[in-house]
Amino acid sequence: MTPPPPAVARGPRAPPDGRPSSRPSxxxxxxxxxxxxxxxxxxxxxxxxxxxxxDQRFAEAAGIDPSYMSGLERGRRNPSWSVVTAVAGVLxxxxxxxxxxxxxxxx
Numbered sequence: 682m683t684p685p686p687p688a689v690a691r692g693p694r695a696p697p698d699g700r701p702s703s704r705p706s707x708x709x710x711x712x713x714x715x716x717x718x719x720x721x722x723x724x725x726x727x728x729x730x731x732x733x734x735x736d737q738r739f740a741e742a743a744g745i746d747p748s749y750m751s752g753l754e755r756g757r758r759n760p761s762w763s764v765v766t767a768v769a770g771v772l773x774x775x776x777x778x779x780x781x782x783x784x785x786x787x788x
Contacts, residue, residue: 743767 712719740750744767752758769779
């Protein structure tokens with residue numbers, strides 16, 4: 682009796698024939714570049730996943746497309762006044778306080 686074949690993770694990068702991809706995953710690359718053991722990588726990776734999820738939830742709460750919000754965060758887009766008002770509302774502050782904080786950061 683032969684043992685069953687090993688389980689193969691099928692995902693977007695797995696070849697259609699079911700063979701494992703020879704290309705390392707993003708997590709494997711990050712671990713290799715960081716010098717951390719696998720057990721030490723789980724917390725930062727989970728933190729990054731949470732931050733990405735939080736970014737999407739924040740953009741949805743403000744009624745802004747997540748890619749547009751990303752452009753704002755990177756300084757590649759300029760928000761309209763209605764976007765500034767929506768962001769301030771989600772943060773629970775006023776547009777005046779949000780603008781004043783932005784000016785302090787720019788200095």
